[in-house]
Amino acid sequence: MRLEESEKLGALFLSVLFCFTLQGAKCQQVVNALTGTNVTLAVSFSIVPHLVVFWLKGNIPVVTWTINSSSPPSIAPGRTNVLRIETNGSLTFVNVPLSYSDNYTVQLTKSGLETASTAFTLNIFEIIQNVTLSAQPDLAKEGTENITLQYSVLQGTVKQQMWLFNGREVKNGSHYLIERRSLVILGPNRTDTGLYTLSLTNPFNTVTTHKNVTVFYGPDEPIVEVHPALPFYEAGATLNLSCQAQGFPLPIVQWMFGGQIVPNPQQGHLILTNVQTSQGGVYKCSLLNEVTKEKQEKNVTLNVYERPQGSPMCSVLSVDDAALQYQCGWTGGTPPAHLSFPVLSNTITGTENLSLTVIASANFDKKTVICMGDHPLEQNKCNVTASAPMKFLPSVETTVDPDGKIAVTISCLSEASPQAVVSWSRGGGVVVNGTTHQISNDTAKLKIRNYNISSFLLMPNVTCTCRNPLGSQRGQIQLQGPSISDSSLFPNQDGTVITLTWEVPPSAIVTGFEIQMKGPPLMSKNGKSVNTKSSSDEYQFIQQKPGSARSADIFPLDPNLTYRFRIVPKARLTEGKPSEIHRISPGEGLSGSAIAGIAAGIPCSILFLVLLCGLIYLIVYCNKNKNRQTRYPISRAVEKAKITQPNTIPHNLLTGRLKSPPDYDRLHQAPSERSVALPTFVPPPPVRVATTV
Structure with a gap:
């Protein structure tokens, strides 16, 4: 190795004498270098023209070049700022990073000759700095968990670590365990209190650090x-x-x-x-x-x-349409309440929620099953009764979908426990979900959609069967056109507002109602009549009501005029038969039954008057015949005395327009006694009779 003085950081040049022939002499070197310096992996060889040099990092090619070629060397992308090939084929690392530690291989090849290669191991190190030694736990109780001395290095590559305790080297054994970055004291005791030293070494520097460890005792068992x-x-x-x-x-x-x-x-x-x-x-x-x-x-x-909330709740469900699942719940208690069905089982129990399944049979129909709830602070119970579906009548509800189709919803609701499942058929065929027929999720409703009312009226009877594990009931319905079964009119006290009410047959298809009126126009809010183009002799449209409506208020009316009203049921554009006509006139207010009583009383009153007149005539006729009978002779003295009696004042009842009846006794006097001619007989005027009903 030699230092290249021309480099800024005093890079290290490692020259390896690589002597070989192209037939293949080989050698290998291990190179240690400090990060950030320049390192050269050098080779020497016999000069051969057109010799190609390949450098590999591990198995990845990083540099390729033909010696003395005018073409630049091929360096792997991302490595051009670090790798540089020399004219003699050596590889130089500029400011080598730590990540370039690896095995490198150089291959020299010439066409027609064998390939020669050799390998290098490049180890890059950093200067060890800022070593920290910590203890976990820092101080420990005697005889308890282990003490772990662990170090951390801010920078640097550690090649070797050594642990010392009070100046003596620590080795692996039953009491100490040396790991990659730590020393574990197994089962520490008082003798482990002292100074622990750590020495970290690499080829370029050594760092030593210390840690005092103290072992305490306690706490004891609480x-x-x-x-x-x-x-x-x-x-x-x-x-x-x-x-x-x-x-x-x-x-x-x-x-x-x-x-x-x-x-x-x-x-x-x-x-x-x-x-x-x-x-x-x-x-x-x-x-x-x-x-x-x-x-x-x-x-x-x-x-x-704490006591459970409320009382136990019982219910029964259907399982596969063949079994009954009895459920009981009583929540909120602490501890949870203990639940059981003594009638069904003496062994199956639960807490808060209990369910028990039994095979359905006639014995369970309308049989009351009790759930017993037991809690340390309270005992309570609930019961549930399973029953087969009851008889029912299907009901019809009619609407109009946004696309203009009439939608008839038939509901079949039968009282049953557990709730009955409904199946639908029409004309002997099973009804399934589709575009025209739609069955609700709970199967209790069937919705039929069509544009034409006649399609509903011509369709076969719709049959629904309600079934649960205890039995079944069947209902059938034949749809009919729009109609009204009953209607009534109720005026207010002033006669300015009326309320029409009506009823619809259960199987009628009705999407709306048209309220019609015959008579003068309705009054406006200021009390004046509203002029209309229609004749008062024709029925006029005044209100439109939806199919769900069963009443309508009409106002303001003139209490001094006569109006007639009727309700016309409709199924979209098809009209049904109007309701009966309801009439309101001035002074009216009597009910229909009162009017019927008056109508029946008039002929009875006439008959009573005829009979009374006949009776009076009979009485007068009888009195007349009695006065014409032969009279016996009367003493003249008496007669004279009778004649000389002064006239008395007539009875108050005869002082009016009626004249006093003639003195029939004077008419029977002898001709010699008559002072004047006999008057002509004038019958009494008829008596007027007034009868009030």
Whole structure:
């Protein structure tokens, strides 16, 4: 080796005498160099024209050149700033980096001759600087975990390390373990206290560092107590947890719960007031020797009980349409409640949630199954009853999709436990999901879509079957066109607002309703009539209602005019038969039954008047015949006395327009006694009779 004085950093030139013939003499060299210097791997050989030199880093070609060629050498990309080939084929590294440590091979070849090669091992080193030696733990308790002395180097390449304890070399054995960057003291004791020295060496420098190690003792096994000492505690109680241990220096006590540190102002004592169930669990007492970093830990478990929330909840589900799964849940308690189905099994139990599956049979139909919940603070229960599907009537709901198609949704809901699964058929064929027919996720609804109402009316009956493990029920429906089954009119007290109500048959397809009116125009808000082009003798469209509507308010009306209303059901553009006509007139307000009673009472009143008049006529006729009977002779004295009686004042009832009846006794006097001619008989005027209903 020699130094190249021309280089700035005093690069090291390593010349290797490489003597060979082209038939193949070989030799090998190991070269150590300092990072940042210039290094040359030199070769010498017999001069041969057109000799090609190949340099390889490992197995990767890095430089290729023909000796004395005018063409520049071929250097691998990214390496031109480091590698340089000399005129004699030697390879020079400029400011060599640490990463260029590797095995290098040079190959010399000539066409027609054998290839000669040799290898170099280039080791690049850095000056060792800033060595730090640390101990983990720095100070340890006697007889506990190992002490690890570990070093770190800010810069430099370590070729060899040596450990000394109090001036004596440390070697691997039962008490010491030397690793790549550390020395482990196995089972340290008091005799391991002293000075430890580390010496790090490479071909260019040596660094020595020291570390004092002191071994302490403690903490001892902790003693943990809870006051008061009980197997479990009710929520709201106050507890005192204490943790003590011997050691030097005196260990620091730390309480942990749920992975979090719990503050304890009193050394070693943790006081819990108004304890809740969330504070129940495992509490860890950790004792730390601040000097040796030694720890001792001990756990204590607190059981805090609380009643479960509410009451147990029971349910029953279907399993493969052949079995019943009874479920029971009672959550929130601490500890979880113990659950069981005594009627179903005496051996299967669970906590918080329990499920038990049994084969369905008629014995379980309407049979009540009880779930028993047992908790240290409370016992409770719930029950559930499984039942086969009940009889039901399918219902129809009609809408219009955005694309203008009529959508009829048939619902088949049967009361059952567990919930029934519905299957659909039409005209003997099974209905499946598609463009026209869509079955809901819970299978309880079938949606049929089409543009034409006639397609719904001509289709066969739709049948739905509700089934659960305990039985089945079937419902059938035949769709019909838009229609109204019943309607009514209700006016307000002033006669300015009416409410129309109506009902639709369950199987009718109705997408909307048209409210029509016959009569004068409706009034505006200012009380004036609104002029319309339609005649008052024709029905006019006044409102449009959706298919779900069952009532309509119409206002304002003139209470002094007569109006007629009707409701026309529609299925998109198809109109059904209008409802009955509802009429409202001035002074109306009587119900239909009152009007019917009045209509029936009029002929009865006339008949009663006829009978009464006949009875009066019969009475008058009988009195007339009685007055015409033969009279016996009367004493003249008496007769004269009778004649000479003064006239009396007529009865008050006869002082009006009616005249007093004639004195029929005077008409029977003898002709000689008559002072004047006999008057002509005038019958009494008819009596007026007034009847009020």
